[in-house]
Amino acid sequence: MARRQTWMVAAGGLVALLGALWLALVWFIPADEDLAAHAAGELQGRLGVPVRLGALHWRLLPVPAIVLEDVATDQPQAITVKKLTAYPDLLALLQRRVILDRVELDGAVVPQLSLRALDATSRGAPAEAGATPLARFVFRDLTWLSRHGVPVVYDGEIDFDPGWRPRQAVLRRPGFTPATDLTLTRQGQDDRWAIRSQVGGGTADGEVQFQTRADGRLALDGQLRPSGVEVASAVAAFNRKPVIAGKASGHTVLSAQADTLVGLAQSLHTKTVFTMGASTxxxxxxxKAIRSLGREHAGQTALDAVSGQMDTQNTPRGMVTQFTGIKASSGALSASGKARLANRQIEAEFAVDLVDGIVGVPLVLSGPVDKVAVSVPRGAVAGALLGTAVLPGIGTAIGARVGATLGRLFDSGPDRQPARRAGNGPLSGTGRPCPSLR
Incomplete structure (x- = not known):
């Protein structure tokens, strides 16, 4: 009987304690309206743009949480959040300190163009030494909208160390096969992270490190080793149209410098030296493009090998991609050249050799990526054929280059400029649109 009374007293004490805790929470927790006004002000102060909150309320069961719904920045392309749930540290909350155990985001759209307005204020307030304002951030159905309106959906989670340093971060493309994901793992307490990623049925592993320099500028450096990446699949994973299919391997160096985190992302530069085997x-x-002087080019080209260097440079106006030292070969032809892609405009020059004696014929691609113009100077092919007839072997290459030079001279008159403005390529009268290379 005494033991039963003891348990009853203990149970009664526990109920009283829980009741007191409940009353304390109700007493210390501000009203939803006050929280909404405070949250909107905090977000606007941090982001630098007005923020609208559809709803904000407390949820005490099964565990205390703050729920924000229908959040949107006041911008031409709004950053929107369908639902954001924050789970506060109760002990810290009773001490009037805000420390979040976990934040979960369900449904969001982040337009790339809207991030530019956040650059000036993206530093935010520095975290206290040894403090972890947020332990874990989980996001689902987050849509990244490129500057040209291409949507890509991501899921992921980030576990933070003090000072907003990710201890581990995972980013994945849900529902895409083969698996497309990236994992960052912090190396000890250094600002250095190992990278493990899967893309296109291959891997791209490496390391990245972050530094805050003496002058306050931020710097990012790293390396990746792409291996066995099927290019067409990798490009399709991000809702882009592939230009070439085949497995690539190589080495990538990345770097960035800026004053803010957003600026750091906007200044990212990568340099990749790559090789590919059998490709299409x-x-x-x-x-067909060479033999028809650019009039016909629909179809595919089988290649035995492709190699070169790809440089990408992020800028506030978008990414600029350059290909240099490109070399491709097959049983029927070989080609070499360079290309530049910026603001959905392509400019490329290649020299193509065919096995039946036409050597060094210039092939020029230019214009918008959804309507590229192909140009082959008529004089180049005529010169190549003449060179073969007059002086076999070396005469073919000489004839092609002389013919190409004469073609440029005769096509550089006043009628060339309207053709370029119309998107028909740099060589008037020979450009023809080709399928999208986006």
Whole structure:
């Protein structure tokens, strides 16, 4: 009987304690309206743009949480959040301190163009030494909208160390096969992270490190080792149209410097030296383009090997991609050249050799990526054929280059400029649109 009374007293004490805790929470927790006004002000102060909150309320069961719904920045392309749930540290909350155990985001749209307005204030308030304002951030159905309106959906989670340093972060493309994901793991207490990623059925592992320099500028450096990446699949994973299919391997160096985190992302530069084995150039027949002087090029080109260097440079106006030292070969032809892609405009020059004696014929691609113009100077092919007849072997290459030079001279008159403005390529009268290379 005494033991039973003891348990009853203990149970009664526990109920009283829980009741007191409940009353304390109700007493210390501000009203939803006050929280909404405070949250909107905090967000606007941190982001630098007005923020609208559809609803904000407390949820005490099964565990205390703050729920924000229908959040949107006041911008031409709004950053929107369908639902954001924050789970506060109760002990810290009773001490009037805000420390979040976990934040979960369900449904959001982040337009790339809208981030530019956040650059000036993206530093935020520095975290106290040894403090972890947020332990874990989980996001689902987050849509990244590129500057040209291409949507890509991501899921992921980030576990934070003090000072907003990610201890581990995972980013994945849900529902895409083969698996496309990236994992960052912090190396000890250094600002250095190992990278493990899967893309296109291959891997791209490496390391990245972050520094805050003496002058306050931020710097990012790293390396990746792409291996066995199927290019067409990798590009399709991010809702882009592939130009070439085949497995690539190589080495990537990345770097960035800026004053803010947003600026750091906008200044990211990568340099990738790559090689590919058996490949297929999609939606473009090189042999047909040369023989028809650019009038016909629909089809595909089988290649035995491709190599070169790809440089990407993020800028506030978008990414600029340059290909240099490109070399491709197959049993029917070989080609070399360079290309530049910026603001959905492509400019490329290649020299193509065919096995039946036409050597060094210039092939020029230019214009918007959804309507690229292909140009082959008529004089180049005529010169190549003449060179073969007059002086076999070396005469072919000389004839092609002389013919190409004469073609440029005769095509550089006043009628060339309207053709360029109309998107018909740099060589008037020979450009023809080809399928999208986006």
């Amino acid at each position: 150039l999609l939606r473009f027949d090189l042999d």
